[in-house]
Amino acid sequence: MIITKKKDFSKILEYLNGREKIYLFGCNSCAEQCETGGEREVKAMADLLEKQGKKVIGFSVPDETCYSMLIKKHFREDKDVLEKVDAILVLACGAGVKAVADAAGDGMAVFPALDSLYLANVTRYGHFFEGCSLCGDCVLAETGGICPHTQCPKSLLNGPCGGMVNAKCEVNLENECAWIMIYRRLKAQERLDVLKRIAPPKDHSNGVKPRTVIVESRNKKQS
Numbered sequence: 001m002i003i004t005k006k007k008d009f010s011k012i013l014e015y016l017n018g019r020e021k022i023y024l025f026g027c028n029s030c031a032e033q034c035e036t037g038g039e040r041e042v043k044a045m046a047d048l049l050e051k052q053g054k055k056v057i058g059f060s061v062p063d064e065t066c067y068s069m070l071i072k073k074h075f076r077e078d079k080d081v082l083e084k085v086d087a088i089l090v091l092a093c094g095a096g097v098k099a100v101a102d103a104a105g106d107g108m109a110v111f112p113a114l115d116s117l118y119l120a121n122v123t124r125y126g127h128f129f130e131g132c133s134l135c136g137d138c139v140l141a142e143t144g145g146i147c148p149h150t151q152c153p154k155s156l157l158n159g160p161c162g163g164m165v166n167a168k169c170e171v172n173l174e175n176e177c178a179w180i181m182i183y184r185r186l187k188a189q190e191r192l193d194v195l196k197r198i199a200p201p202k203d204h205s206n207g208v209k210p211r212t213v214i215v216e217s218r219n220k221k222q223s
């Protein structure tokens with residue numbers, strides 16, 4: 001799940017300066033769970049904009065705003081309204097903003113209302129934890145499912161750094177040292193021998209952006 005936070009409203013007003021008729025997109029998936037872009041937040045944004053003299057002439061909260069085909073379909077269906085707007089404001093992650101901007105076409109100004117922060121585990125309702133940075137070269141097999149690239153602030157692949165205090169991370173003493181956690185888990189699995197190996201440098205070529213994936217079997221089914 002992608003974690004987002006709301007931008008300052010003053011920043012949004014800057015984006016929309018000189019533009020009167022606004023259309024809003026939310027997202028009923030990640031942004032809804034973060035309480036940054038569900039229907040409630042979209043309606044609240046519409047109220048705020050109206051109070052500033054803007055005209056919100058429509059809104060939509062798609063199931064997944066990052067799903068480009070879904071957004072293109074929405075643009076076809078709500079074409080009459082969307083053609084009349086001066087700008088579109090998107091309460092979704094960056095992928096959602098991109099989907100809307102691509103569907104809107106080059107001539108339409110599309111602005112983000114949120115900042116996208118990270119990929120998260122949902123630890124319980126409304127509680128999120130960053131456990132993977134999507135590096136493209138996963139080492140979790142050697143680290144007991146705990147990501148040193150993400151949970152160690154120094155991203156050490158051969159830890160610990162030695163700066164921990166009572167097993168807490170020296171960078172943030174509220175957090176356990178990731179490498180202490182890795183050690184404990186591998187010990188419980190009787191796999192401490194894994195730690196005797198020196199991990200090679202991460203292969204960053206797998207993380208060169210932008211990345212694309214084509215699932216061949218799905219394409220075969222369609223053709």
Ligand code: SF4
Pocket residue numbers: 131132133134135136137138139140147148149150
């Ligand atoms: S090693 Fe890379 S892919 Fe694996 S969990 Fe960490 S960031 Fe994610």
Ligand code: SF4
Pocket residue numbers: 151152153154155156159160161162163164165168169170171176177178179180
């Ligand atoms: S104390 Fe542990 S988690 Fe913190 S920077 Fe050092 S190795 Fe990484």
